[in-house]
Every structure is written in C-alpha cells, then in structure tokens.
Amino acid sequence: MSVEIALTSTEIRARFLDYFASKGHVKVPSSSLVPRNDPTVMLTTAGMQQMIPYFLGRETPPGSRLTSSQKCFRTTDIDIVGNERTLTFFEMLGNFSVGDYFKREAITFAWEFLTQVIKLPAQRLHPTVHPEDDEAPRYWNEIAGYPDEAIVRLEDNWWGPPGASGPCGPDSEIYYDRGVEHGCGRADCKPGCDCERFLEIWNLVFMQFFQDRDGGRTPLPKTNIDTGMGLERLSMVVQGKESVFDTDIFRAIIDHFAQLTGKTYGQETRVDTSLRVIADHARALVFLAADGVLPSNEGRGYIFRRVLRRAVRHGKLLGLDQPFLSIAADTVIKLMGDYYTELRTQRDRIVDVLSLEEKKFSQTLNTGLQLLTSLLSDLRQKEISVIPGTEVFKLYDSHGFPVELTQEIASEQGFTIDAAGFEQAMQQQQERSRAASNFAQADHETNLDEVLQRIGPTKFTGYQGIAGTGKVVALFVDGREVESISAPQQALAILDATPFYAESGGQIGDRGDLLAQAGVFKVQDTRRPVKGLYVHYGEIAEGYLRVGDSVQAEVISQRREDTMRNHSATHLLHKALRDLLGTQVEQRGSLVEPERLRFDFSSQRGLTTDELAQIDAQVNRWIRADYPVDTTIMPIQEALATGAMALFGEKYDDLVRVVSMGSSTELCGGTHCASTGQIGLYLTVQETSVAAGIRRIEALTGRAAEAYLRRRSALVDSLAARLQVQTDTLEARVEQMQHELSTLRKQVAQFMRENAVRQVETLVLQGQELSGVTIIATSVDVPDDKVLREMGEMMRSKLKQPHVVVLAAPLEERIALQVNVEPSLTKRGLHAGKIAAAVGQKLGGKGGGRPDVAQGGGKNKAELGAALDLVTQFVRENLQ
DSSP: OOOSOOOOHHHHHHHHHHHHHHTTOEEOOOOOSSOSSOTTOSSOOSGGGGGHHHHTTSSOOSOSEEEEEEEEEOOTTGGGBTBSSOOSEEEEEEEEEESSOOHHHHHHHHHHIIIIISOOOGGGEEEEEOTTOSHHHHHHHHHHOOOGGGSEEOTTOEEOOSSSSEEEEEEEEEEEEOOGGGSOOOTTOOTTOSSSSEEEEEEEEEEEEEEOTTSOEEEEEEEEEEEEEEHHHHHHHHTTOSSGGGSHHHHHHHHHHHHHHTOOTTSOHHHHHHHHHHHHHHHHHHHHHHTTOOOOSSHHHHHHHHHHHHHHHHHHHTTOOSOOHHHHHHHHHHHHTTTSTHHHHTHHHHHHHHHHHHHHHHHHHHHHHHHHHHHHHHHHHTTOOEEOHHHHHHHHHHHOOOHHHHHHHHHHTTOEEOHHHHHHHHHHHHHHHHHHOSSOOOOOHHHHHHHHHHHOOOEEOTTTOSEEEEEEEEEEETTEEESEEETTOEEEEEESEEOOOOSBTTBOOOOEEEEETTEEEEEEEEEEEETTEEEEEEEEEEEEEETTOEEEEEEOHHHHHHHHHHHHHHHHHHHHHHHHHOTTOOEEEEEEOSSOEEEEEEOSSOOOHHHHHHHHHHHHHHHHHTOBEEEEEEEHHHHHHTTOBOOTTOOOOSEEEEEEETTEEEEOOSOOOSBGGGGOOEEEEEEEEEETTEEEEEEEEHHHHHHHHHHHHHHHHHHHHHHTSOGGGHHHHHHHHHHHHHHHHHHHHHHHHHHHHHHHHHHTTSOEEETTEEEEEEEOOOSSHHHHHHHHHHHHHHOOSOEEEEEEEEETTEEEEEEEEOGGGGGGTOOHHHHHHHHHHHTTSEEEEOSSEEEEEESOGGGHHHHHHHHHHHHHHHOO
C-alpha cells in the first residue's frame, strides 16, 4: 500500500530536523565518516558516535537537546550489497537528549513526527519494548493509545554497554506494517518476525543504567536519549516503495546507468543487482573521498579500495568498458550536494581520486577475470569445486586480483576457495620478503643523473622551516622511472623544492609526509645520492602520487627539533674539547640523530672523569648563555681565514655555509637551533676508544637528556626505598652492605671448606680396593668448581696408597667432575684425562686433562650412578 503523501528524501530530512528544532533541539552538522578521536572504529557507524563525548561529560554540548542527520558507513555486509535492502552508506536521522528529557518526551516526539509531520497511518505503526521496561509501555498507552497487550516485548530491545562496562539501557523500536502480502502467513506474525512484513524504522534508546564488569547495573546520575532512524528506509515507507533502491535517493543513479548501458531496471535479476551495487557504492565512495579517505591496502583505505573494485566489476558486468565512476560521482553530488556542501567544494578531488583508482584497477580486472574464467573452466571439467589456495594467491600476488573478488565470483558460479591454503601461501611469501629485505631502494645513480640534468638541482627550503610546497618532478619504483604510484608502493619521490634535509655531514635525513590532493606519501628517509638532488625514500600510504602533482611537504617537527639540538650541541662539544685538550683535537666523524649525538675526535688518551665533567659544564654554560646561531654564505678561503673549523678530509664547494654560535665557528650545511638556549641541556653518557688515536663521545640533549636524568633519579629513589634509607645516605648504605657481603662470603667460604674437609675424612675410609689400588668414585656436596678441585687435592694428600679419585658435584643444571690419579699409576696405564672423558661422555658432556689431574662434566643427571660405575671398569681394563 502506498502512502498518499510522497515527500522526497531531501524534504523528509528537512522536516525531521526542523521538527526537532521547533522542540528546542540544536541542529548539529553531520560529523565526518572518519571518527574524531576514536581509534576503536574505522568509520562512523551511527549518529550517536559524535555525541559520545557529550554523554560521557568529556565535552560541553552546544545544547542539552540535539538533532542531526549523520553520514554513516557499515562494512559488515559489503559482499551482499546488491540485494533489495542492504546498504553500506546511509544517513541516520537522530534526536538526542544530554541529561534533559527522557522516555515520555522521546516517545511523544517520535509519535508526533511520524503521524502528524510526515503523516504515516497510525494503525500501521507498532512499538516494541524490553520485557523489563515497565515505563515505556505505559507512555505508549498514554501518548498513542496502545493497549498493553498490543505492545510487543522483545529481549533484543536492549542497548549496550558498548564494551565490557559502560552506559546501557532498554530501547523501544517502532515498526511499520507493510501489509499481510509481505508476511509469512502465520497467525502470530508480529514485530520481530523474520519475514518482510514488519519493518523497523526507528529505535529509541533510553540510557539509564551503568553496567560494571560483573554485570551489575546501577542507575546513571543523568539519563540520556539516543534515537536513530535510517533516512533511506523511512523514504521507502513514505514513498510507498518496495525497496530503498526504488526511492528518489537511488533511482536517479540507477536510471542513469540503466540508460547508459541500454538496460531496463526491474526486468532481470542479474542486471538489477549490478545497478544496485553501482548506486550504493557510488554514494559510499563519493562521501568517503569527500571526508579524506584515500585508497590503500589497510584500514579504511582498504574498505574504499574494496568498494570501488566491486563497483568497477559490476560496471563491467553491465558492459561498461570505459571509466564511469566520475559520471556516478557527479550524479551523487548533484543529488546531495545542497545539504552536504562538502561534496561540491571537494568535487574535483573526489573525481580525481575515483578516476585514478578506477583506471588502475580496470586493467587488473580485465587480466584477472580472463585468468579466473579459464581457471574455473578447467576446474569444472575436472569436477573440482574448490579453488586451490595457491591459485587464489597467484591471482592476488602476480596480478593484483583481490581475494574477496575471487571469492565472490567463485560463489556466483558454485565454487568455494581454499582460504587456509591462500593464507599459507601468503605467509610463505611474507617470509620470503622478510628474508630478502624490509625496505631497500637502490640509488640508481645513472638514472638520477639523467633526472638532475633534465630538471636541475632541488631547491632546499629546510633552513627557513619544516613545511613547504613543491611539485613532483620524478618518481622511481624498483629503479625505473614512472609517471605515477599508488598505495602501497615503495618508491623514490623527487620534488623541485623540499624542506626535507638530506643525510649529510653526519646528520641523518628527515622523515615526514608529502600530502597531495589524491594521496599521502610517507617519507622514511631523505638522501642525496647525486649531488644537488634531494631524494625522498618511502611509500605511498594512501591514494596516488603523480609526476606534476603539487604537494605539501611536512617534516616531522619534533624529530627535526631533536636533531637540531644534537647538531648544535656537537659544535659546542667540538669547541669545548679543543679549549680543554688543545687545538690538536680534530673531528673525525659524527652521527647526529634525534635520540643522541656521537662525536669522534683525535686524541691519544681517554678523558678522565674530571675532564668529562669540565666538558659538560662548559657546554651547558654556553647553552645557558643563549648565544644566537648565525649562518653566513661566503667563499671557502674567506671562511677559513676567519678561523672557521673545517671537517678533516671533507671536500667543500667554493661557497660554503658558516655556522657561528658563541666562540664556535664551523663550516656546516646542517640544520641548527636558532640559539644555543634551545638545546636545553647537554649530558655526556659515554667516552670510549674506537681506534688507535680516535676517541668517541656519546651524548644526549634536550628531551632525551631530561628523560635520562629522570630514569636515573627514579632508579636512585627506588633503591633508597628498597634499602629503607634516605637518598643522601644511599651511598654509605651500599658501602656498608658491600662490607657485610664480603664478610658473609668469607664466612660461607670457610663453612664450605670445613664441610669439604669433613666429607674428605669420611670418603677416604670408603675406598674400594682393586689390585692394590684404592678407587673412590662418588657424588659430593660443594658450592662450585673451585671447592671441588680443592677436595680432589685434599683426597690426594690424605690417601697414601696408590689411588684413583673421581668426584662428581651437581651444580645447578650440570654435573662437574674432578679426577685425580696418583702419579705412579700413570705409568701403569691409567690416565685421569681419559677417565674424565669416559665419565663425561656418559653424562652427555665431555672431559679431559693431564694424566694425573683432569676435569669434565655433563648435564644428564639421570646417568650419574652409571657414569661413576665406569670408573672401576676403566681401572680394571687399563691397569697394567
């Protein structure tokens, strides 16, 4: 049954917002599809998401009553979009109360809007409530006249908490009766039934409890209201349509593409499915692109890419061999740009992003479809219904054909894929990649020389700041110059001008982002493989980058600032060393990075603790003096004549950059602080030798030095607390403990020796006689190898007759052996080293030594008895 009034979706949205504005609600613009300050979700999925900070009291709302039409995107059902109901992108109409009104008012507003504003027949509306909610049924009776028995109780009418704990409460849903012709025919058919008769159009959530982790609920100090109603579904009801795709929201797109392909919507299921996919996905892509989402291989960028590829494939099924998404985008922008004005202002960017990605994927799709069609034909002939994982991976890895597209096409033709086999092939490939290299780009100097000759040197703007604009003049992938790159390719990017410092003079290269209209390039390193050419090494994380694109180049500011502190401190350190040790000190190398500085210098001796303290004190005095850091460009000879220090062995141009701070003047092309005070703090942490006549100092500045001192201070506090003393008496307490420990060790050692003597006195009486030789092979209790050896010597001195002594001592995870053979027996065929070897081997280890004294051991404690039994056997077999 069609509803008499036929409002457009635009009119329905306007009436909803205007109605709630008349009830004191503040109209809130839709938030972005990219959630603000919420890393737990990739995309905005509900109208209440932007209201969460208000509900939690973290932010002050613009009013206690709010209303909005929120852009939403849900990813769970992407693969089934194309049926008559499922959408990815939709608009959610909502009204919200932040501690203002509650159930009565929410139900009143909903009833008035549906029956009086958009004039839905009251007899077709049916509310449901939670079984434990006694208030909502009473209000539905008072406001709308529903008898209690007409109100359906559903266990599903409960919202939250969103996590293990948090706000929650019952909700009340409003269903629209589409008529018995849509029903299941059962007498008990009612809202909540799985059939198509009752369509849920509005959900009123009553946040009134806080649920703890144990499931206990307590009333919230302030109750809140959150409602949500899909504009597309409401439009379907108001306009009397069978499907959301029959409403004015979608029909303009569907009819346009039906005409473009010479098809008629509503006559063929396969055609209808593809037209619905294009209609939904085109809207989704336009809004995603407008909110800054760019195609990539992870996160929301992957969702974008997946939706676009699916749309392109269904376009091809309709016979659209030429790019068409820009046409679809313009249709969407024309339909919705009046309310969502960002669509019009971002139009060029949206079309650019869609066109580039579509063009790139079209060739992949053509190749992949041909290969997949051939593969399915072969499998069908062999009566195999599962596509091997290796074949799925080959399509993905070698031809870029998405696995989810393979799965969808396979399903349409009665096949499944071996997902486990695909994952295994993927893992093997990742292991091969890791073994090869994480990220490596050859410099390809020959190609870069050609670029330099063609475009000239890069203009470096990094002395003036850490951000600037530039134009992409060259791109390289795997050593080949290319016109464009797309996520997630690794590449070299060259600009005509850049603020990124390229690694040189000991200072490492900058990192940051190159932001283009249609892509984001993550710079992982900056180098100058060819003099004059600054090369950005990295990967395109989102979207595309093309030669000719203008980009905003942004260096990671904190990383650059930390590096500048360390570089300026290196100059002060160099000057302090020369002042203290003499002008014979020369810099022999350095490393300047954000975390630390390393300075190599010529010196025939190491620095004393006192000298290091003097160096630190002098550098920090210059830092506190806050000398300005001045730079001047001048001829090399003139610079050297002023006393500027040059790096040993370095080659300089005719014109050089001279950096001065206080009494330090050096030739340097690096980036520096504006004044020495910006270094903050300098701290030497290590001084070592790296080669003959070369010493190395490692030091920290600024934030790193502060963190180092905080860790040291925390360590002192922790030790003082554990030893139950004040920090100023900690050193004395440690000295006292060292003295006590030394005394105790001596006492323990004396006890062990006395215990060893007692064991020896017992053991010498337990020897076994064999052909005039006393054999003692036994386990003993000793703390270490030293006492074990001493026991062997004691046994030797106690036993006057010819003897063989083998002592075994279990020490933690191993057994130690001590073997002593009376010297006269070594001339009769016995050898202590051979005995130790035989016993050690039995213990799973080894042994050896001189004929009269040997050691050994092993870890197989279970064989100790059998190993000691070998001693008597060895003597019997070898004694002459």
